[in-house]
Amino acid sequence: MFQPLFGIRVVDLTQVLAGPYATYQLALLGAEVIKVEPPEVGDWTRTGAAPEGLEGQGMSTGFMTQNAAKKSVALDLKSEQGHAALLALVETADVFVENFRPGTAARLGLSYEAIKVVKPGIIYCSISAYGQDGPIGHRPAYDHVVQGMCGIMRTTGTPQTEPNKVGAPYIDYATGMNAAFAIVAALHEVRRTGGGVRLDVAMLDTSLLLMASLVTNHLNTGWIPTATGNEAWSQSPSSGAFETTDGTLMIAANNERQFRDLCRVIDLGPLLDDPRFDAPARRRDHVPELRRLIAERIKSQSADHWETVLDAAHVPAARVRSLDEVLAEPQMQARELTRAIPVPGAANPTAMPTLGFKADGVAVGPNAPPPRLGEHTESVLQSLAGEKLGGQNLGEKAENR
Numbered sequence: 001m002f003q004p005l006f007g008i009r010v011v012d013l014t015q016v017l018a019g020p021y022a023t024y025q026l027a028l029l030g031a032e033v034i035k036v037e038p039p040e041v042g043d044w045t046r047t048g049a050a051p052e053g054l055e056g057q058g059m060s061t062g063f064m065t066q067n068a069a070k071k072s073v074a075l076d077l078k079s080e081q082g083h084a085a086l087l088a089l090v091e092t093a094d095v096f097v098e099n100f101r102p103g104t105a106a107r108l109g110l111s112y113e114a115i116k117v118v119k120p121g122i123i124y125c126s127i128s129a130y131g132q133d134g135p136i137g138h139r140p141a142y143d144h145v146v147q148g149m150c151g152i153m154r155t156t157g158t159p160q161t162e163p164n165k166v167g168a169p170y171i172d173y174a175t176g177m178n179a180a181f182a183i184v185a186a187l188h189e190v191r192r193t194g195g196g197v198r199l200d201v202a203m204l205d206t207s208l209l210l211m212a213s214l215v216t217n218h219l220n221t222g223w224i225p226t227a228t229g230n231e232a233w234s235q236s237p238s239s240g241a242f243e244t245t246d247g248t249l250m251i252a253a254n255n256e257r258q259f260r261d262l263c264r265v266i267d268l269g270p271l272l273d274d275p276r277f278d279a280p281a282r283r284r285d286h287v288p289e290l291r292r293l294i295a296e297r298i299k300s301q302s303a304d305h306w307e308t309v310l311d312a313a314h315v316p317a318a319r320v321r322s323l324d325e326v327l328a329e330p331q332m333q334a335r336e337l338t339r340a341i342p343v344p345g346a347a348n349p350t351a352m353p354t355l356g357f358k359a360d361g362v363a364v365g366p367n368a369p370p371p372r373l374g375e376h377t378e379s380v381l382q383s384l385a386g387e388k389l390g391g392q393n394l395g396e397k398a399e400n401r
Contacts, residue, residue: 266298
């Protein structure tokens with residue numbers, strides 16, 4: 001199995017999406033991830049709709065999406081015993097991850113400085129909305145709030161409909177991936193130097209880096225992006241969204257070869273000799289007419305027809321699909337972006353995300369289900385060298401709730 005982080009222990013104090021998704025990546029890479037949750041309530045996402053057989057058991061799909069292959073330890077961090085147990089756990093760990101509102105970890109006695117006393121070589125990763133510094137670093141936020149802050153909503157939709165939120169919490173998940181990347185890099189830095197590393201990962205930073213070309217273009221030229229609907233970023237008249245007899249088709253005919261092949265496939269070959277369209281510069285002077293001619297031809301056939309024939313001509317094209325349609329595609333089965341694993345009590349195996357890449361031709365997915373709240377409290381605390389802390393009793397509240 002592909003387990004490059006085997007032997008790495010991660011203490012995970014994160015909740016909701018970005019933080020848990022970061023540590024989920026680490027778990028799939030082989031790390032032992034110990035999720036520390038408040039007794040009785042646990043991670044906020046444990047509530048919500050659950051698969052059949054798991055209703056009302058703190059095992060919602062929202063929780064399970066990014067918490068498989070982890071262990072759950074329930075500790076009251078505001079209590080003397082819970083705080084001591086956490087520090088004992090940190091002493092055995094390589095990575096410490098938290099996504100409290102900036103300042104909260106310090107109030108709990110869990111700042112980087114405090115944790116570093118216990119484990120000098122620790123990788124301490126903080127995930128927050130706006131970062132650990134700056135004039136608004138103290139503010140809390142969720143994905144849709146950061147979408148409003150970062151500018152993406154003013155570029156999504158048309159000039160008549162913007163601002164529009166992106167339909168999925170993509171900033172949360174991208175921030176989780178960014179944090180996981182930072183942690184893996186820091187593991188190599190610790191190996192190189194022997195010292196600890198303080199990581200500061202912010203949702204706003206991540207959201208702007210997802211728009212890197214827009215950011216750098218604005219900063220270097222003053223250009224301000226606007227909403228362009230479904231048009232291609234290239235602004236090529238032969239690219240973008242085109243209506244067919246039964247739906248919308250996205251086409252990318254950006255370069256000269258693609259444009260010529262597109263014209264041949266859709267029976268507009270004569271345009272290649274038309275002085276209005278025979279060169280990119282001249283086409284830019286006649287965009288409305290060229291767009292109209294292409295749109296008329298695309299409208300004559302189905303989206304599936306054009307997707308097939310354009311693919312054969314090596315012109316990128318895809319019918320606009322719904323989520324259920326794309327997940328039913330054979331390509332998705334081949335790529336194994338999810339893995340169904342048995343969860344005790346569930347009526348059926350539950351689909352959970354894999355890492356999103358293959359290693360040696362094999363998708364990397366979870367090998368254990370998400371944990372019940374406090375499921376591993378006793379076993380983890382008893383395994384610590386400092387059993388004198390009373391590990392068995394420390395988990396009592398959670399185990400006997």
